[in-house]
Amino acid sequence: MVKPFSFARLPVIWFGRGRFGMLSGLVKKTGRRVLIVTGRSSFTESVYGKQLFRELAREKVGNYHVVVPGEPSPAVVDEAVKGFSEERIDLVVAVGGGSVIDAGKAISAMLPLCESVKDYLEGVGTKEHPGKKVTFIAVPTTSGTGSEATKNAVISERGADGFKRSLRHDNLVPDVALVDPEMTLSCPRDITAASGMDCFTQLTEAYLSDKSNHYTDALALEGLKAVRSSLELSIQDGQDINARTGMAFAALTSGICLANAGLGVVHGFASSIGGMFDIPHGIVCGTLMASANEIIVRELRRTGNNTTAINKYLRLGKLFLEEERRSDDFYIDGFVDYLQRLTSESLLPRLAEYGLKEKDIETICRSTENKNNPVKLTPENLAEIISSRL
Numbered sequence: 001m002v003k004p005f006s007f008a009r010l011p012v013i014w015f016g017r018g019r020f021g022m023l024s025g026l027v028k029k030t031g032r033r034v035l036i037v038t039g040r041s042s043f044t045e046s047v048y049g050k051q052l053f054r055e056l057a058r059e060k061v062g063n064y065h066v067v068v069p070g071e072p073s074p075a076v077v078d079e080a081v082k083g084f085s086e087e088r089i090d091l092v093v094a095v096g097g098g099s100v101i102d103a104g105k106a107i108s109a110m111l112p113l114c115e116s117v118k119d120y121l122e123g124v125g126t127k128e129h130p131g132k133k134v135t136f137i138a139v140p141t142t143s144g145t146g147s148e149a150t151k152n153a154v155i156s157e158r159g160a161d162g163f164k165r166s167l168r169h170d171n172l173v174p175d176v177a178l179v180d181p182e183m184t185l186s187c188p189r190d191i192t193a194a195s196g197m198d199c200f201t202q203l204t205e206a207y208l209s210d211k212s213n214h215y216t217d218a219l220a221l222e223g224l225k226a227v228r229s230s231l232e233l234s235i236q237d238g239q240d241i242n243a244r245t246g247m248a249f250a251a252l253t254s255g256i257c258l259a260n261a262g263l264g265v266v267h268g269f270a271s272s273i274g275g276m277f278d279i280p281h282g283i284v285c286g287t288l289m290a291s292a293n294e295i296i297v298r299e300l301r302r303t304g305n306n307t308t309a310i311n312k313y314l315r316l317g318k319l320f321l322e323e324e325r326r327s328d329d330f331y332i333d334g335f336v337d338y339l340q341r342l343t344s345e346s347l348l349p350r351l352a353e354y355g356l357k358e359k360d361i362e363t364i365c366r367s368t369e370n371k372n373n374p375v376k377l378t379p380e381n382l383a384e385i386i387s388s389r390l
């Protein structure tokens, strides 16, 4: 039976090879002043950057440029908003990885308000964003967070009182997601692996989430099929355009799924650990995914009260394993084994490499949420997950 559900808005999606060529036309249709947000690596010097700036100049579209190095902090967002608040910006375009897209999303949301983004972050500030923003176009250059389709921007501040929290509103879903897999061809191997594992985690957690529904399940399974066929190939050979296309599709789909079904405990860790340590989001997700799923499966079997989730693990096992006509337990355990193998073959670093120590585990577990997870995990379960990847 189809249970009641709701589904958030989607961006207008342009997906496929060569779609980047549409960007200047989309910009021109929307306004005369564009703020372009990019990462540290030199988009402006790339073939794509040169093409875009040439076309904008030809169309007489005024353009401004902000560089966002790393994951965005409130200071980075506030500075950009302050710097361009007088320029009557018509639209913001972010070209980059998840951090750049989140930064662009937050800048587009804060330009009409001209206040500090910190006041509007969940669990940090006290104000609610009104949902008014400048038109926003997201152009991903990695396949991971799916931020091109989500309604939140993750903003972080590091340190003892650090946080990694979201600015969120249904209206913050980008107006346009321009997804061109060719843009991801130059993504280095380590970032391809970490962001690919993030995308894999998002699809799996959204599929298993207790907030999932028929729509998100259908989408998550299609995204997971793309992960099955493309993730390992995209890590082994970054120039494999078919694998890059599969992962670009999987990432976009993971964003749609997480916006509508929520995520699980691995993303709970990404928030708590990410606020304390300078660890890329994809690394936290990738390194913890296998051990988290191993413990979730164990606890699901022990408690025995969520057959829906167990059946979903069975489905995942059948999707990821080649063997036929084996027992249910074979497929369920096989899925966890598959994740373990992927973790070691992708050479995902352990948490200690980023300074995380045994003594930090208790603090981390205290601030780790596991809402939407298919089984409630105890602080001991959470500690076990981190310890196995220290």
Ligand SMILES: [Fe+2]
Residues within 6 Å of the ligand: 145, 198, 199, 202, 267, 281, 285
């Ligand atoms: Fe993620």
